Amino acid sequence: MATAFFPDLTRPDGGTLVIGSRHAGGAGRQRRLAEADTAALDTVPWPTGLAAVGWFVSTDGQTLLTYAQWADGAAADAGARDGRPRRPWSPHRATASTAASPGRTRHGCPAV
Template sequence: MATTFFPDLTRPDGGTLVIGSRHAGDAGRQRRLVEADTAALDAMPWPAGLAAVGWFASTDGQTLLTYAQWADGEAADAGARDGRLPAPLATAPRYRLHRSLAREDETRAPGCLITAAFDADGPERQRHLIDRLVAVQPVEGGHPGAISAHFLLSEDGTRVLLHTEWTDIEAHREAAEAGDHDAGHEIMSGTPGVRLTHGGRYLPHHGLIRPTA
């Protein structure tokens, strides 16, 4: 089923996240990349173990981010061996959810995605960075536009991805201008063994959910 959605990173049938990033150059190229990916999926039976795919377009038109949610690594391996799937859906870096922060009563639909990606010198540094970032997050009283934060670890121990969901881009800008992110930025830049590589602002572009029988 086609829709526009944010992936549910906590869904039990999507524990392995294959997350790919591609340079597009402009909004038209972003759209064409999504069209090519969806055409490839339409031309084949829905892959076993693939729960959902979400495409996100960076607000500057430069990047297309793809989240493919697989049941587990074996299912992603089978998808990669098939050879018909676009590479970002099966052979990009693989992540698993490590921590999530969200109010239990949160029901709002996110309007934008903010990411920060890091290289890490092994699993201990991955977890150490996340523990420090979680420790400085406000339990309550944060910016009202912040909906949730998810901390993802690459399965090979070399990457961390911070995935935060906001009501809209303006809310994130307001929080940044108010200094809400300053403590987190100090940790990101000053923690030994981890290096911030890139980040971005994204809007949901397209999504596909596993067809129901």
């Protein structure tokens, strides 16, 4: 479930932040990318060490920012090498993986 809350930058289980951006090419596609990534997270287990992931849209519709909080750098590196074709927790390839689990949250900001 997506929320309008911003991520908690001080959460104790989020020691490493991975932030990336993708060119969306328009507000409609930007929204579809964010929704596809969010839906993909509900289909498979989250990788070990992923505490939170969220997406933020730019006001001009051109950019989608991915923000992922990991337990540590090793967990973030392992998540980037996960091997699944779609990894929404990865800013370089967002889309795929995570059933909402206790203690894990997704954050987002609605399009303006």
